[in-house]
Amino acid sequence: MIEINNLSVLYEGNTVESLSDVNLSLQKGDFICVLGKSGAGKSTFIRCINGLQKPTSGEIHLNGKTITNAGENQLRKIRREMGMIFQHFNLIPRLSVLQNVLTGTFGYRPSFKNLVGWFSAEEMAFAKSVIAEVGLSEMMDRRVEQLSGGQKQRVGIARAMVQKPCVLLGDEPVASLDPGTSNRIFTLLKEMHERLGLLTIINVHDIDLAKRYATRIIALKDGKVIYDGLPKDFTEAEYQETYESQSQEYYFGSEI
């Protein structure tokens, strides 16, 4: 589904690459958690996949279409297929839940319709059904600035789902949320992932979440892939290599 060949990124002014010769084949059905310590290249990786960051060299293909050298028009079409959720939600605070979710349809609409804010009955009905799926039907008309962090991320997920994506990308989507809320958001993401047969790729700092929900873990270190495999095989040795420190479990035993 997504093929990544020899991907490297050297930001202007840097002497060290932020991604270095990354080669991966990512398949429909993979629920991938990308791990790595701060600065390892996780955000750069996600930003390359959705075309926000041009690589210095290498290519990314989504279902045969090249993302990395696509022009604006082509990129817009490709981006429709990729829903994205963010750490800080990237919602419009003064707009309602429904209005925010409807912005997810913009990639499919002629721009004059976006300007006048006209939505078809079908678009409205679909947006409302997705809002129901994320459990926010009661709050449809509430401004998002009045919601909790977990509720805001549910709006973010609904906005991504309204795009009818085949790929869901998340750049630290639970980093601002408490552990219980993070778990509920991951449960929702996994349910959507399975029901819609997505490829899901999420950057996360929480190794427990990755081990509980991912079907595949990719670990980055200094811009290189140092682990690509099953969560169960990501053990203390892999943890230490990724984070250059020992896990809490190692210090306290497996009872914590």
Ligand SMILES: Nc1ncnc2c1ncn2[C@@H]1O[C@H](COP(=O)(O)OP(=O)(O)OP(=O)(O)O)[C@@H](O)[C@H]1O
């Ligand atoms: N726009 C930029 N210009 C220059 N260097 C950058 C830029 N964006 C990121 N970098 C550098 O690239 C490296 C990887 O950054 P990136 O944000 O991808 O890491 P990360 O793993 O997502 O980190 P974090 O977990 O802290 O978000 C870092 O050394 C960072 O300083």
